[in-house]
Structures are given as C-alpha cells and as structure tokens.
Amino acid sequence: MSNIERYADLAERIIDLSADFRLRDPEDYIKWYGNEHTNIEWLEKFVYGLPELNRDAILGSRYVSGVGCNATATNLAVWPLFNAGLVEPGSSVICEVKVGSSEGGNKSSDATHHPERARVMRSFAPTGHRHTSEILQAIHVSGSDSRVYLSATAVDNVRGVLATAHLFVKDGVEERDLYRAYRGAYRNEPFVRIVKERTGVYRYPEPKILAGSNYADVGFEKEQGSNRVVAISAIDNLMKGAAGTAVQCMNLMHGWDETTGLTFPGLHPV
Amino acid sequence: MSNIERYADLAERIIDLSADFRLRDPEDYIKWYGNEHTNIEWLEKFVYGLPELNRDAILGSRYVSGVGCNATATNLAVWPLFNAGLVEPGSSVICEVKVGSSEGGNKSSDATHHPERARVMRSFAPTGHRHTSEILQAIHVSGSDSRVYLSATAVDNVRGVLATAHLFVKDGVEERDLYRAYRGAYRNEPFVRIVKERTGVYRYPEPKILAGSNYADVGFEKEQGSNRVVAISAIDNLMKGAAGTAVQCMNLMHGWDETTGLTFPGLHPV
C-alpha cells in the first residue's frame, strides 16, 4: 500500500505540498524528476492547486496538489497573456526568478552557512529547473506551444520570489491590451493586485512589501519599439508560494470564505 | 569651448568615466539618452574602453571612454559566443542583471534610504536600460544582427553585478564548442576567469567572491534538449565595472603592465 493510499484512507481531503502530484502527464516525471511515477493512477485524481488558474476544479476536488513557488510567481505573471491570446505563437518565454534562502528548506548545509550564503547573487539553477514543467503545463492549457526557459538566482533575502518573465507579443498588441488581459484575469481575484506606477519607489511588484502576506503582485512593462513584454510578479514564497496557497485551496474545498486566515497584508518595512 | 575641449587642452590622455563617449553612432544618443550629442566630432576620437574587446585600439588611443557596469558584465558573458559565430542568426539575447546599491551613486534619496532599500528585489529598469546600447554596439562588431533585451533588478548588496544572459545557439553547437569559444576569447586575459564546476557551493560566477577585485568571472550552461545557453558573468561594479577597467585602460595607454594596481583577488567572505 503506497503512502498516498494510506493517507487517502485516513483523510477525506488531501492537499499535498510535495511535488508528487503537480503534473498530469506521467512522462513529465521522467523528464523533470528523473523517475517514473509510482502512483500514476493518482495523477488524474489530483487537481493543480493554484486557484487563479484552477478554481472550479479545486472547488470540486478532494485531492489538490501544492504548487511550486517559482512556478507560481511565473504563472501569475505570464498566464493572463497566454489566456488572452496575446503571445506571439512559437515565441519563447524566458523567466528569471530571484529567490530568498527560505526556499531551500530548514536544513543547514555548507551552502546555507551564513558566511557563505549572505550577500550572494548565486545562480543555482541556470537551466533545468523542475518548476519549468508546472509553467509549461499551465500555458499549454491555453493552447500555446511556447517553450519556457527558467533560471533561478539566490539573493540575500530570507523570504520572497521575484519573477521577471520576458515574452513576445503579437504585432499590434499595445499596453492597453495588456492591461485588459491582466484586469480580466485578476479583476475578481482576492489575492492578486496589479502594480504599475509611473513614479515613486515602488513602481513594480516587490517581495519586500509582501513579507508574511498571501498577496501576489503582478505588473508589466512593454518595451518601446519592440514586442517584448516584461511580466513581473512578486510573492512571499512561504505564503502564496506554498503554504498560503494551500490554505486558500483548503478554504475553497470546504466552501469557506476563500480568504479565511490569509488577510495579512504584509509587514513593512522589513 | 566645450568641457571635453578644455579637458583635452589640459591632459594628454583622457579616460572619461561618464557615458558621453561610449557610443560611436550619434543617433544612439538620441535613441538611448534622449538628447542630441553636443560634441559629435569627438565620438570617433574615443575608443570604447573595454580591453577584452578593444585592447589594440586602446593601446593606440589618447581618448578612451569608460564602460557601463551592466554592459560590461553582459558583454563579457555573451561576446565570445558572437565572436565565434555560435549564436543563431536572428535570435535575441535576453539579459537580466542583478545589481547592488553602489551602482546608484553616492547621493541619498528616498529610494536608497536604508529601511526602503534593504532586502529588496526591485525591478528598476525592466526595459529601456541605456547600457543596452553598449551591448548592441559590441555584438554588432561581430556582424550579428541580434536584438538585445536588458532588464535590471536591484538586490540587497552594496557591490556586485551578476549578469544572466539567455541566448540561442545554432543547431549542433555543443558544450565543447562553447568552452572553446570562451577559452579562445579569454585564454590570455589577465582578469577574466572561466568558472564552471559540477559540485560545490560556488559552481558559477558570483560577485560575492569578487568584492574589491578587478576580476570578471564568466561561466555558462547549455540546456539539455534545447539550444538555449545561459551565459553568466560576475563583476564588482566598482572595479571591473568602471574604475578598475579605467585603471586597466590607463595601464595600457601608458604601456605599463596591464595589471598594475589591480591584482587584489577579492575579499572573502564578505
């Protein structure tokens, strides 16, 4: 009897925070995790647990996967543009995520020893980051055939993810089209805010103002004279990146107010 | 009489650390700096002051421009691949630079006030970064028609730039070809090291080990199953990014040992 079967015997509902049930296609486990999945029949029972993409399915499901923090930051940044059909077919998405040390878990190592980990700008996954598969899965739902290239860099923070995604939109797409896409996607979302200011210190999404919060801030900038769009998203990886989103899913699965326990706006300044 | 004319009257040689003489094409000043250049006739007298790209010209010149720190980090990462003809024609370069607070200069502001500047991951130039022009100028020398897209993110460091550049190589290009390109470009360079390790904490270039040093560390990773290459470069912006490179140029212009005054290997740990 596998672990998941034992857990399912014990609990009516499961939100699994591991990476074991995030992907639908068994082949993806071989490709990204290097192993055959040992409970393939359970993959279709699980729903990917990101409410902004998958709320209806989560509402009706007993089994919900957790989400990868870097995938979540990226998905929230780029998904509305795919959903609105604005992305140039065949173009690539290149995303660089900057992450704090709490992403690495609570076990100490040579790499997390303070004298070695403090003040870094450290490429730890230039290619091959496993969360890429969760981004591909999300955008392929919209029919896109785009490739996704993810790189991750550790910086001297404890909490926080900033995703900076570069994508190319179709000719003629203008800033107002992008606004419309983001507003359409997030107008009714309790935890996503569009951040884009012309002046001031905080003009784009920043994890700094989200410490402890389940909010995800999303912004963008279209380059003058080209079709490049930089889509930016900030989260606290310990909240919206994993545990907070799981609580949000739990609220949905039980029919409770989706924001229960999650209204903390973030501690500032930290 | 313009400033540059007065300076030229006073000094036999000039290394100009401003951005005034970095670009050869007057049109670029209008495009990237928003103003017509007021001393167009001086543009051709100046040589772009990055020895790794331009040593011979610097050796023979009386007027050398400084270099942009973010441009330098990017140029050192990507230029060897263009020079070796490995980049897919027509493909784009997307580069994200992570930078410390010393890049912003020594004048305090609301944005540099410690409670607001500490612990940030802050997009300050998602598009339109002026150093883009210095990268374009460098790679176009090799005949490339690639576009360059630069974004910059401020993180909680004082010193340091990490450039993470994504580019696409031609079909069939393998890791050994990349090694050959970098080794060919930097074999005799006194201040460039190729950093690429399979294990350990410091597997790719990191500014953390370059504090105070004129060294630039360059590394790369080719993605399995695609033509993406992530080219990575780390410098101390206050050394190799500006002042250190200027000293290196001064040494060259005077026929001194190029490394005079610049051999500090970096302070570690910081």
Place this chain on the structure above:
Amino acid sequence: MSNIERYADLAERIIDLSADFRLRDPEDYIKWYGNEHTNIEWLEKFVYGLPELNRDAILGSRYVSGVGCNATATNLAVWPLFNAGLVEPGSSVICEVKVGSSEGGNKSSDATHHPERARVMRSFAPTGHRHTSEILQAIHVSGSDSRVYLSATAVDNVRGVLATAHLFVKDGVEERDLYRAYRGAYRNEPFVRIVKERTGVYRYPEPKILAGSNYADVGFEKEQGSNRVVAISAIDNLMKGAAGTAVQCMNLMHGWDETTGLTFPGLHPV
C-alpha cells in the same frame, strides 16, 4: 495658544508620540533636551505611557505620553529587579541597545544611504542618549538611586531593538530570586514573555522573532561567581517601542480589551 492646548480642544483624549510629555520634571528637559519646556503646566497632566509600569494611571488618564523605544526595551529588562529590591544600592546600570534603521525615521540622509548604512556596527550615541532620562524616571519610582548609562549602536536591521543591561544585585541574590522578580512583574502582562532556554538557537530574547509584533521578550543571566546580572530585552521598535504601545494605551483608556489589534505574534523567519 500652544499646540497642545489646540489639540486638547479638539480631542477628548491624547496619546502624544513625541518626546514632549514623557518626563515629569521640567529640569529634565533642560538637562536632556537642551531647552526649557514651554508647557510646564501640562507635564503633570500627562501619564507615562508604558502599561507594564503605569497601567492604573493610564486607565484613569486623558493624556498619555508615548514612550521612547530604547527606553522601553531597557525599562522592561531592568525595572522588575529594582521593583523587587534586588539591585545593589548605589550600583550603576549600564545598558547597550542595538537598533535597526527604522529608528531613525523615514527621512533619507547621507547616514542612511544604503551603501553607507548597510552592514554597519555603528556607535551613534555612546553617551548622552536622551532616553536615559526615561529609564532614570522609571527606576527612581522604586526608590532606587542608581545611575543609568546608556549607549546605542546601529546594526544592519530595519526593525528591532535588543537591550543588554548590566546591573549588580545584592549579595545572596540567586537565579530563583530573579525569576521570581520577573514572574511577579509580568505574570499577568499580555505582551511580555520571559525567554530563557538552556539549549537551542533561540535561548535569549531576540528581535528577529518579533517582527511586526507587540510582544516584548525579556530574559536574564546571572554570572557565575559575581553579582552581575545581564538583563536582556527584545522588541520591535515600530510596535512595542512606540506605535504598538500607544495602541495598547488607547485600548486601556477606552476600557477596551487591552490586546485589541495587537495580537500578531511576529513574522518568522524574516
């Protein structure tokens, strides 16, 4: 008409966060602030706003002063020992407070510019810190004639105060007497916790676990073979150090639950 008279005309109750009404003795303003007080008749109308020392007076007062953050950290650490009569008469208290950058307010300056303010251990008030007067006032209530010597050092945090106070207890005072003094003082306090562990990472009070919280953690250590006691207190200066304590006072003045709006336990890790 003075400002305080105008405010008193407008508001039934006042909690004044400035330093204008913290001290009872007009001479203290000349001594510590260098000016004669211009509203001496108001000094006796105000009550010092630290509930742990002054709850009854606050409950019955319309005018409550705010508290100095460094004074509060120190007072919470040392006051119980004076109150219990354990301190050697005539001995001195020496207290060193370590503080984050948010203590300095929200105005930028050369000293708060990130490249200059980051990573500091900076003595900014080795002697003459004005909050000394608030500590003297507090311990003199207990009849003590001790002198208080305060020094302040800025470190690379945004939030937080750690007070490390050194005092000398009477011969024969043992650890259990100290425990009894602290427990007696804080047994019923909603926001003060005694922290003293033999093992683990967090053995003494630390601001790190109090970010955003109104809790004050207090601990102590008696030196083997001497009468020195090190009394340690940690607060978030933006909460228990000023604004949080003011809200606590407001709750008391209105007869509300004292903890209203203040139950956040702190964000961890930050």
Place this chain on the structure above:
Amino acid sequence: MSNIERYADLAERIIDLSADFRLRDPEDYIKWYGNEHTNIEWLEKFVYGLPELNRDAILGSRYVSGVGCNATATNLAVWPLFNAGLVEPGSSVICEVKVGSSEGGNKSSDATHHPERARVMRSFAPTGHRHTSEILQAIHVSGSDSRVYLSATAVDNVRGVLATAHLFVKDGVEERDLYRAYRGAYRNEPFVRIVKERTGVYRYPEPKILAGSNYADVGFEKEQGSNRVVAISAIDNLMKGAAGTAVQCMNLMHGWDETTGLTFPGLHPV
C-alpha cells in the same frame, strides 16, 4: 609526546592560533575552559601574541600564542587607560562586543543556517565568555584590580567586531587626559588609529570600513557630568582579530618589516 612537542620538533617558531597557550596561569584554564591544561610547562614558553601590548616579548620569542578576536578588540580599547593609570581603582569594566558570523567558524549548523542567522541581534554569551580571561590578563599587567564583564551579541555581518567598553575614570580625568593616554599608547603603532570626529557619518570606529584590513580603530567618549568613559574599538576579526595579528607576529619574530603583507586599508563600501 604531546602535539605541541611534536610541532616544536618540526618548527623553529610556532604561532599557535588555538586558545591553548594564551593564558599564563594554569588555574585560568580550569576556570574559563573547564579543563586542566595538559602542557602546563609550555605556558611560560609562550608569549601572548598582541604586538601592541607585548611587542618586545614577541620579538624575542620562538613561541607566540594567537589572540582571541573579542579580547583583542576590547584590549585595544581599554588597555591604554589602565596603562596610564586613569581608571578608578576597584571599578569594573563592562564590555559588549558585537560580532559577525565568521567568528563562529566555517562549520554549518542550525544556528548558522541563513534563514535563522540572517538579521539577528542574538545574545550568545551574555556571561562567561572565555575571552574575558585574556582581557583580565592584559589589564592586570598594569597592576589593576578591576573586574571585567564581557557580553557578546551576534549581528547580521560576516566580518567585524565592535567592542563598546564602559569604564570609570578617576575624578578629575578630562578628555585631554584620555587623548594623551591613547596617543601615548598608539603613536607609533602601525595598525592602530584613533578615530573620534565631531561630525560626519563615521565619527567613531566602525568595522564597516575595515573589511579585509589589519587596522584597528579605537575611539572614546567621556560622558558629560560623570566619570564614565565609553571606549570603542573596531576590527576585522579575520584579520586583526586573529590571522592578521598572527602575520604581524611572524613579521616581528623574523625581524621583517612588521607591516609586510598587511597594508590593505580595507574595502569600502561593503
């Protein structure tokens, strides 16, 4: 055959960076380290390796001990005042040292894991710090009977020690007497500077400007209206606190220029 005997067979001169030969009195090892010393006969062969206190002895010795970093910072701050006979007999010295993470060595642990070690103000040795014995040994040479109380607090730095020592001088001692004592002690010292400014950001000694340097900066402030003096010292613990001082001793023992290999003035800003 003990380790030290084997080493002595192998080397003509020994500088021992451990704590094994810093103290002259065997009783001190029992008191501060909890063990009887196993090579008591070697204690008198070793000279305490702080040139500023002990240069002549070091010059003539084959066996020199290393120094404790916190002891060194404190000794350099307080020793001149004892040496000049300015300290009130019978008064105590209370010293609080603030230290970075590199003091803890290069082995990772739960306490040095970045998410737990970052942004701390952590009391790790409120009492009983072993380096106290090295300070006592130093000031007792001057005939003082003062007690020394040391506390240590970890802050979010990698390098650096700031010692803030509080001591009480005799009646009538004025600022110029203090100046005279420090100048007398350090006038000819190659690595000690007196730092005391009325204005500016850097008014007292700070480790921030000493990163990588063997310099020790020493300053002081006498409190108006009392006999308290705050003596302040800043060093880089990885240089003047241990390895740098050992190199300085090596230079002396070999009759080389004392500053050989040690002239780096410090990296700034870091």
